[in-house]
Amino acid sequence: MDAYHEMDKEALKRAEDIEEKIDRFTEQMEQSHIRRLTEGTCSPAVGAEYLSLAQNSERVADHLINVAHTILQLPDNSERK
Numbered sequence: 001m002d003a004y005h006e007m008d009k010e011a012l013k014r015a016e017d018i019e020e021k022i023d024r025f026t027e028q029m030e031q032s033h034i035r036r037l038t039e040g041t042c043s044p045a046v047g048a049e050y051l052s053l054a055q056n057s058e059r060v061a062d063h064l065i066n067v068a069h070t071i072l073q074l075p076d077n078s079e080r081k
Contacts, residue, residue, distance in 0.1 A: 002015075003015050003068040004067055004068050007071045007074060008071075009071065009072075012068050012071060015064070015065055015068050019064075019065045022058055023061075026055070029051075029054040030051065030054060
């Protein structure tokens, strides 16, 4: 939000780092889920909801970073009047 509202490129870099962490975390969630299914400690029905939650979280992060990237298309504050 800071990157977008304040046109802050440093905040954009931090947001990109967070988005990458979310991507990696989502991959870990999926791998852990497969392991639980293989072990029989998770049912397919619950697993489907779990994967949906993980994927939707990643989508939200992707959408937010896309919004934040719009600041790169705008002129710097020094160029605007």
